[in-house]
Amino acid sequence: MGKVIVITSGKGGVGKTTATANIGTALAKLDKKVVVVDADIGLRNLDVVLGLENRIVYDIVDVVEGVCKLRQALIKDKKHPGLHLLPAAQTKDKNAIALKQMKGLIDELKERFDYVVIDCPAGIEQGFKNAIVGADEAIVVSTPEISAVRDADRIIGLLEASEISDPKLIINRLRYDMVKRGDMMNTEDMIDILAIDLIGVVPDDENIVISTNRGEPVVNQEQSFAGTSFRNIARRINGEEVPFEEFKIENGLVDRLKSFFKINSN
Amino acid sequence: MTNQSLIEFKGTKDGLVIKVKENQDFQNIKSALIAHFEKAGSFFKGANLLDIECPYINEEERLALKTIVMEKYDLNFKEVTEDFKPEIFQGLKEGMTKFHSGTLRSGQVLSYEGNLVVFGDVNPGAVVKAYGNIIVLGSLRGIAHAGANGNLDAIVSAHVLNPTQLRIGDIIARSPDEKLPDSVNPEVAKVKNQSVYVESNYNKGKKKGEK
Numbered sequence: 001m002g003k004v005i006v007i008t009s010g011k012g013g014v015g016k017t018t019a020t021a022n023i024g025t026a027l028a029k030l031d032k033k034v035v036v037v038d039a040d041i042g043l044r045n046l047d048v049v050l051g052l053e054n055r056i057v058y059d060i061v062d063v064v065e066g067v068c069k070l071r072q073a074l075i076k077d078k079k080h081p082g083l084h085l086l087p088a089a090q091t092k093d094k095n096a097i098a099l100k101q102m103k104g105l106i107d108e109l110k111e112r113f114d115y116v117v118i119d120c121p122a123g124i125e126q127g128f129k130n131a132i133v134g135a136d137e138a139i140v141v142s143t144p145e146i147s148a149v150r151d152a153d154r155i156i157g158l159l160e161a162s163e164i165s166d167p168k169l170i171i172n173r174l175r176y177d178m179v180k181r182g183d184m185m186n187t188e189d190m191i192d193i194l195a196i197d198l199i200g201v202v203p204d205d206e207n208i209v210i211s212t213n214r215g216e217p218v219v220n221q222e223q224s225f226a227g228t229s230f231r232n233i234a235r236r237i238n239g240e241e242v243p244f245e246e247f248k249i250e251n252g253l254v255d256r257l258k259s260f261f262k263i264n265s266n
Numbered sequence: 267m268t269n270q271s272l273i274e275f276k277g278t279k280d281g282l283v284i285k286v287k288e289n290q291d292f293q294n295i296k297s298a299l300i301a302h303f304e305k306a307g308s309f310f311k312g313a314n315l316l317d318i319e320c321p322y323i324n325e326e327e328r329l330a331l332k333t334i335v336m337e338k339y340d341l342n343f344k345e346v347t348e349d350f351k352p353e354i355f356q357g358l359k360e361g362m363t364k365f366h367s368g369t370l371r372s373g374q375v376l377s378y379e380g381n382l383v384v385f386g387d388v389n390p391g392a393v394v395k396a397y398g399n400i401i402v403l404g405s406l407r408g409i410a411h412a413g414a415n416g417n418l419d420a421i422v423s424a425h426v427l428n429p430t431q432l433r434i435g436d437i438i439a440r441s442p443d444e445k446l447p448d449s450v451n452p453e454v455a456k457v458k459n460q461s462v463y464v465e466s467n468y469n470k471g472k473k474k475g476e477k
Contacts, residue, residue, distance in 0.1 A: 042373060
């Protein structure tokens with residue numbers, strides 16, 4: 001019996017889909033059988049981020065409507081044999097699936113996979129309700145912005161009301177240099193407000209943009225900071241104790257020159 | 267408390283289709299349906315019922331609704347027989363054609379029971395589907411399904427043929443994972459030996475002898 005994890009945030013654009021793709025891939029790298037489910041019907045993205053868009057023939061709505069079998073709709077990843085995608089429909093909307101149908105589907109997936117990772121749509125309407133209905137655990141993604149934190153707080157409340165207790169927090173797109181200058185909320189501020197456990201901090205990393213556009217998750221790049229963070233998050237999900245990574249602020253060349261001159265001027 | 271806008275009646279040439287538009291629980295759907303019939307009085311008496319369209323209920327509940335409608339309000343239920351198979355579209359060289367102007371964007375679906383000509387682009391996430399040929403006077407980047415009811419001689423052609431997926435009849439081809447440079451000339455895709463081939467629209471001179 002697998003574990004169902006929903007990745008949610010409330011606010012759009014904070015990195016739910018990127019997180020889902022990377023955590024799913026990283027779990028598959030740990031030799032787990034993983035299915036990532038795109039619950040964002042009508043605005044699907046997960047297939048594009050994973051580079052699997054051109055393989056979609058059937059989607060989640062076809063499965064619940066009985067047009068095809070579940071097996072036919074699952075798309076195998078290009079690189080990781082353990083990773084599968086259940087794509088969303090693009091030509092339907094969020095009301096195309098009822099709660100009962102979604103629950104049944106997730107329960108079926110749970111039987112076959114070690115991890116079912118669900119990419120939740122933004123918002124708190126039907127799509128959100130569908131995405132969390134079968135979930136055992138939740139991961140809330142937030143960026144260090146007041147609006148994202150506000151929405152994350154609302155989501156945590158809704159998750160608790162749906163009896164998905166103890167959600168975990170991913171702080172995405174943190175810029176250590178800005179935090180250091182005091183221009184960005186830091187990790188402690190956010191945990192202070194949200195009062196949930198942190199499962200990972202992902203630094204702002206331009207590799208994410210590059211890898212997203214290529215359709216290849218950043219966890220495949222060994223040296224990327226964001227990739228390392230996501231790999232560690234996956235290990236934590238998998239029950240390992242992994243210390244939180246300290247990315248020494250690898251300042252750009254400018255900063256390094258600055259510090260160089262600072263030392264010299266002293 | 268019933269929600270009247272929940273139910274929609276659609277008349278087709280074969281009979282009546284009842285559409286449930288929102289996701290509600292079965293009791294709400296049932297009472298809304300009954301309210302509708304009560305209001306209509308004997309208007310629907312003797313009408314042919316084709317189907318109750320509602321993705322939110324299971325077969326058992328659908329059957330219960332049908333029984334209510336038929337017994338209480340005197341409708342005839344007309345089973346859509348499976349042996350009604352539309353004939354494979356044959357008008358590839360000369361036949362029904364729809365001309366559509368405008369770009370098709372992600373999530374939009376355009377389908378036609380004949381040949382289809384699109385003046386505009388077909389973006390990724392959009393689907394064009396035709397029983398016959400598909401011609402796109404623009405860039406085809408979404409999904410195109412020609413010969414959708416079985417004619418494998420159908421073709422797909424576009425100024426820039428760069429689709430996510432090409433389907434002709436029951437054959438599916440996907441774009442290569444590596445990015446290819448866009449072709450400068452219009453291209454055409456057709457089925458040969460059960461796979462989809464793409465070639466330029468132009469170098470036809472030598473092949474005149476072929477059909």
